[in-house]
Amino acid sequence: MHDVLRFSPRISCLPVVHGSGDFAVEVRRVMLSESFDCVAVPLPPSFRHAVEQGIGHLPQITIVAQPETEEYSTADWSPEESDPSTPQYSYVPIDPCQPVIAALRLAMQEHLPRAFIDLEVEEFELHGEVMPDPYALKQVPIEQFATAVLAGSPEPKSEQLRSRVQHMARRLRELEQGHRSILFVCPxxxxxxLREAYRAGSTDEFSEPAVFDPELYQVDPATLLFLLGELPYLTGLYEQARFSLDSDENLSVDGVKEMLLSTREKYREELKNRGRKITPHLLATFLKYVRNLSLIERRMTPDLYTLITAAKQLAGDQFAISLAEVAREYPFRERLPLGEFKMSIERGQLPDGKIVELKNRLPGPPVTWRTCQLNRKPLKIDQEQWAMRWNPYSQCSWPPEDTAIERFRTHVKDRALSIMGNDLAKTEKFTTSLKDGLDIRETLRNWHTGNLYVKEQPPSRGTLDCVLMLFDSPADPRDYPWRITWHAEHQDESTLAFFATSPGEEMVGPGIAMATYGGAMFLFPPRPTPDVWQDRRFDFVDTLEERLLAAACFHSRQRHIAVMSQFAPGVGWRRLAKRYGRKLVHVPIAHFSQEAIQQLRMFHVLNGRQVRSYAEHFIRKA
Known part of the structure; x- marks a missing residue:
């Protein structure tokens, strides 16, 4: 270890940022690369038994909590009045990513003496400070990192903190008498x-009051996020790497990437084909965005709020919710014979239900509440109740989705018209005008002649009043049991016939269900038509797509019909169109954004027009 971190030839100081997995890895590296015969930590002796017992339970997460001495009250007691004060507790998180815990854990495994040298106090005073991002340790040696923060380390001002520093310095001098090589892990x-107090050689002794015995509790898995220095998922990766002897040097970043992949799997499992396509390109964009947000907040690695914000803005609320749920997962959840402690920020709940205020003896970076609005997925019991109240004879659409699908219908129609015009395009040798632009293909084909060729695109002939969108073809009738024809509510909407998934399978709110289009037929301008699915004139066809195609050919007043699908219409479909005197214009679905297509396929069904007044509070996109 560098001389700048040595208090004396026998004492080496290892400054750490509490709650950092990177510093926990650094502690392990130092302890395994050098020889020590004692490890000293900044905790009072009263915590020793409970802390070491909790370390023995790792990887199960526990907490050691010590009640503080209550101040004596001189007020008259009254049975009608309850004590308004909340009990105060100080605690030590038994977190494998805590550098102090990592040092004690390794010392216990190597059977090294451990010294708890902090001062016993009746009421612990919390001193949290903002420190540089520990990820800098990947490029900067620990001695340079420690000296770089000297300018931001003000001299202790409180009397208790000065007393603790003096007491720990005196205890180090005492330990020095019986050990040759001491590792002191300190904030x-x-x-x-501490170095200044040690070298000053003060022999002042401080009286240590009697304190309550700390107690060991198991932490509620749902509240681990408030206890651990790293995200529970990342902490689990550190423990798994420890058991499998894998490298954990870069888990602070690589773990985030692995968490994203797990989130994608969870997202796909929940939404199946209704979810967005989380492509490698989208994940790369996500990571760049996370990096930029982290740098704006003067960090090198992201926190949970940054990850959730980026996920919401790039992949939607549901992906952000899935990411939050994965980040809270901790794989080791074996039940211990201990009381369960529930954590929050600076507050907690004892097994008996009592709420207490908490002070962390190993405080990491300050933690605060931040707001991020997400529309959560409703509970299963709520979905069942909403499904029971569903009225199958009162249904309508949600206007914002109507507007979106009508705009897309217009876009598909315009694309089909341009394709119709392409058949009439002419190419000729350039003379005096470029006309509609240079024809690159023909020019290259005649490159040896030295001539340029231009193209002329005449205006398209005719128009379209029917657009057929086949999102899933060939479609399995078992996947799309809901088949219906909706008539337009006003002149800006089309007459719509479609087949889709059953809306009762997923309720998103009271009177609000969600379904997915398999295929749809749009007639615009709108006109009254019989229900396509009940019309016996189309019973001669076999598939859902052919029934929509037959209805489109029958009800269309124009010669051409636009068909958007993955594959071009086959001979059978063209023969069916010819039977009605129609011609199909194929618009490949690959010409459009697959993410936009996926979002348009999902639509909401409202159980009556009155539901539109509050539907926006429940409707969320994947």
């Missing part, structure tokens, strides 16, 4: 003042 904000 990075205190190490210069």
């Amino acid at each position: 990075i904000s205190l190490w210069p003042w």
